[in-house]
Amino acid sequence: MIIPGIFGEIVNPFQVLAPTTDLATSGSGEGIIIIVTNLVRLSMILAGVYTLINLILAGYGFLSAGGDTKLIQKSTERIWRSVLGLIIVASSIMLAAIIGYVVFKDPLIIINPKIYTP
Helix, strand or coil, X not given: CEEEECCEEEECHHXXXXXXXXXXXXXXXXXXXXXXXXXHHHXXXXXXXXXXXXXXXXXXXXHCCCCCHHHHHHHHHHHHHHHHHHHHHHHHHHHHHHHHHHHHCCCCCCCCCCCCCC
């Protein structure tokens, strides 16, 4: 079962292999790669959702500070940390794509790895 989405396809790792194939004896390693790829995608999505929630709460704290400089400074720092965290996540994806393109001539090879069998 393949579920299309914004960030690519999320594949059930247990349906990739044939039903009669045992993961312990198959030796292909496709299931592990798919699980790790899906976990990386999930962590990127969770980082974005966390940043959005954190920005909303920090914005609310900023608006409800009522002129208190300590609360305004605390909210501003929280907003800055949220944006900085999102920049770090986005730049790590871009760095993985650049390294994948330079080394393997495929920008998605690190983000979406594949096992090539001869």
